Every structure is written in structure tokens, then in C-alpha cells.
Amino acid sequence: MPHPAPVVRTPDARFAGLPEWPFTPTYLTLDGLPGAPIPLSIHVVDEGPRDAAETVLLLHGEPSWSYLYRRMIPPLVAAGHRVVAFDFVGFGRSDKLTSVGAYTYELHRRTLLGVMEALDLRGVTLVVQDWGGLVGLPTAALDVPDRVARLVVMNTFLPTGEETPSLAFRAWKAGVGVVRTWLPVGPLMRLALPASQRRFVPAYTAPFPTRASKAGAVAWPLLVPTEPGRPVAAHMTAAREALSRWDKPALLVWSPQDPILGGVARHFERLIPTAGPAVEVRGGHFLQDKSGAEIAGYVLRFMEQTRPGRPT
Template identity: 70%
Template sequence: MPDLPPNVVRTPDARFDGLPEWPFAPQYLWADLPGLDGPLRLHVVDEGPRGAAETVLMLHGEPSWSYLYRRMIPPVVAAGHRAVAFDFPGFGRSDKPTRTSAYTYELFRAALLDVVRQLDLRNVTLVVQDWGGLMGLPAAALDVPDRIARLVVMNTFLPTGRERPTLGFKVWKASVRVLGRHLPIGALMRIALPARQAPFVQGYTAPFPSARHKAGAATWPLLVPSDPSDPVAEVMVRARAALAMWDKPCLLVWSASDPILGGAWKTFERLVPTAAAPTFVRGGHFLQDASGAEIADHVVAFMDAASSA
């Protein structure tokens, strides 16, 4: 087992003991990623039969982790599929570089592609939300299209730096810029989740026992391109061009009450030729938390329909 690289911390396992609705045993991969002085340990949830014909890969965003998909994984597995979710560097049970400069778009991109290739995921239904979309959709369209069978797109965007951000995103980005590593993740999740979901805030704060563990959460929102000259914007432009020619099935599942991305479904409905009108669910930005089982049912039905077409 490799040593922990310099300037990297690991959340103690005890922080994850007894989390509500989280029965999944941790599994880990080691990845050599750009800009680091050694391999990172990446946490993966890998449930269901390894030899299943269909795999559902679920990508989280900010400041969440695989815990966000706890209500989607069991129904997917019950339908006979393999369910995979992993934590990006700096989040969940994955290792966390302590320098904000370590967190680049290429770091996250390399981590995602490494997981896909190490697990040899094929015939994938890719489920993305928030930053999971900014990472997963370019990967699907540009890097590993041969491994992706269909897309499920939820409350995300592909910003090119030319759009006018919503007020909700402006406030969020400004807050992250000011608070940095002192971002009060627990308080933010209490605001974002419905009152009945309050017991699950513990799950979202578990990965972050100190400010040193929050460098990724303090950086990811700032990587959203606000100018067309941003290198990340160029990736988004190329991804949009590829998705405009996407000929595989695409399902939009959306929460319109999201104050940041509630209306972004219109972009994907226009952009992706195979995307129909969205299926709307409740839940605000973290729609998987409030409507995970319902979303999973939609995903399984979508897969069944696509497979029999």
C-alpha cells in the first residue's frame, strides 16, 4: 500500500461509522494523478454483479460525495445492474490534497478516466449532476464515448464563460471565495436540504473534519469558467459540439426548484438531439437526496426502454 503523498490528508474511517442509510463497504483504487507527488487513494462504491450487462456510473458534485446516491444504488442493483459511484479527489472517502493549487480540472478529469479504465466499465449509463456533469459529459463525449451507452443528465450545466450566471450561483461562488477552507458545509447542507432530511447532514459533513480537508470544496466552484478564454471553457465548448451530435439515448431528470440550475434543462433539451422533455422531481439542487428512489426507478425504466428499442 503506497504511503500518503506529501500535502495530502485522509479522513479517518471513524468519521464514516454509522452513517444513516449507508451500508456500503468502502473499496479503493490507487491513481497517479497530474500535479501530485504520489498516488492518491480514491474511494469507490461498486455494488451489484461485476459481470452485469449494464453498469450505472453516478458522479457527484460540490460539496457532496457518493453518499448523495445512497437511495439510488439499491434499486439499480435490485434491477440486476452494476452500480458504481466514486468520490472525486478532495471529497468523501478519497484522499484530499491540502493545497488548493492541486485542484485543477485536469486532476478531476484524470481521476474520473482512471476509475473508468481501472474498473473497465463498459455499456455505461452515466448519471451526472452539478460538477459531475462538468466532468462526466466531456468525458462521455470526448474521451470514452465507446464506453458510454446512454446519459442521464440532472441539474448541471456546461458553462462556456459566455453565459450570465444566475444570482444563486453568483452568491454561492462569492461565498466560497470569501470563506475558502472555512466553508460551513454543515450549515449549507441544512439550508439546501428539506427539513426532513436534517439527519443526513452528518453524512455530508463526515469527510471534512478540519479546514485542511476542505481545499477541494473551497476550489471546485472557482473552477467554473467565467470567461471564454478560460481553458476549462474550451473543454466545455468542445463537449457541447460533440453532444450536439450525440445519437445515443439521453434522459433529463430535473428539479426546477434548484436556485442555481433550475432552468438549465432548457440548454440540454435544445443541445442533445436525443434528449426529450425532462422528467421533473422534487428536491432542489440535491435532488438525489430527496428523490433518489424515484430517480432510480426512472433510470431503470429508461435503461430497459433503450435496451429493448
């Protein structure tokens, strides 16, 4: 059997006619990404005025893509903001490396930095969930704090390997390690999404037509540190230290029904000095899918209340 090409892109036809997804795909080309043998094309949704005073940057997690934010993008744009969501390498419409070992934390960090620099994003309200938090929070706090105006943190964590992972996550990571690129994305999403949202499962499986295209989805859970001293753990420890001194606004939006991260909001309430009690919404791990419009409303009020120069 021939080896797959080192880089593939999911055919456009897989994304035709997705429900609630009217956005025209655009692409950035990023060169020199770690582990990439050629420049990679990164799919970007870039909506709203390019000269807007404020930009909302939405980061997805595992095994989703920008589609997860389909119900948040329209109300944020309607309020006059520029809204950017992109697919990390290996996900959505972005290029995919076909070797699990090619995916590293540095690859995803450099992709995020590359998108922010290429689009010159400033005054950013950074919205993160799942692996979007593991990449976005350290990058915001340590690399580009001057570009980030505020944080919105949703159902994520900064694992250092010193804490005991939930049983659900341990089972998830162990299962991925066994099945590897046979990863059954469709059945997993059917389990993770509320019953009312399962009609959208085909949109989440669209990016993964072959085993080779799933390498990035396999790699992410395997990168999560579950013991001290692992490479990614150092990034998480440094991010925790930086966020403990964060002096810009922060909003926590959480779904307690998440079997993996439902109880982690308390950690961020204690960690980030500017974060008050988490706002709770329904939806489980993929809270944006069920409660996206509601979350967008919370984000808009948060942005209005924390705008520089607003009377107190």
C-alpha cells in the same frame, strides 16, 4: 504553524454508523494524477454483479460525495446491474490534496478516466449531477464515447463563460472565494437540503473535519468559468459541440426548485438531440437526496426502453 501534509485522508471513524449507508468501502490507487505528489486512493462503491450486462456509473458534485446516491444504488442493484459510485479527489473517503491550487479540471478528468479504465467499465449508463456533469459529460462525449451507452443528466450545466450565471451561483462563488477553507459545509447543506432531509447533514460534513480537508470543496466553484477564455471554458465548449451530435439515448431528470440550475433543463433539451423533455422531480439542487428512489425508477425504465435489440 506547520504546513499541512500535501495529502490527507479523512479518518474512517468519521463515517461510522451513517444512516442508510450499508456499503463496504473499497479503494483504487491511481498514480500520476495531475498535481498529486504521490499515488492517491480513490474510494469506490462497487455493488452488484461484476459481470452484469450493464453498469450504472454515478458521479457526484459539490460539496457532496457518493452518499448522495444512497437511495439510488439499492434499486439499481436489485434490477441486476453493476452500480459504481466513487468520490472525486478531495471528497468523501478519497484522498484529499490540501492546497486549493492543486485542484484542476485535468485532475478530476483523469480521475474519472482512471476509475473507468481500472474497473474496465463498459456499456455504461452515466449519471451526472452538478460538477459530475462538468467532468462527466465532456469525458463521455470526447474521451470515452465507446464506453458510454447512454446519459442521465441531472441539474448540471456546461458553462463557457459567455452566459450570465444566476445570482445564486455568483453569490456562492464569491462567498467561497472569501471564506476559502473556512467553508461552512454544514450550514450550506442545511440551506440546500429540504427540511425533511436535514437529518443527513452530518453525513455530508463527515468528510471535512479540518480546514485542510476542505481544499477540494473550495476549488470546484472557483474553477467554474464565468467569463470567456478561462481554462475550463474550452472543455465546456468542446463538450457542447460533441453533445449536439450525440446519437445515443439521453434522459434528463431535473428539479426546478434548484435556485442555481433549476431552469437549465431547457438548455439540455435543445442541446442533446436524443433528449426529450426533462422528467421533473422534487428536491432542489441535491435532488437525489430527496427523490433518489423515484429517480432510480426513471433510470431503470429508461435503460429498459433503450436496451439494444429491444422490440420497438
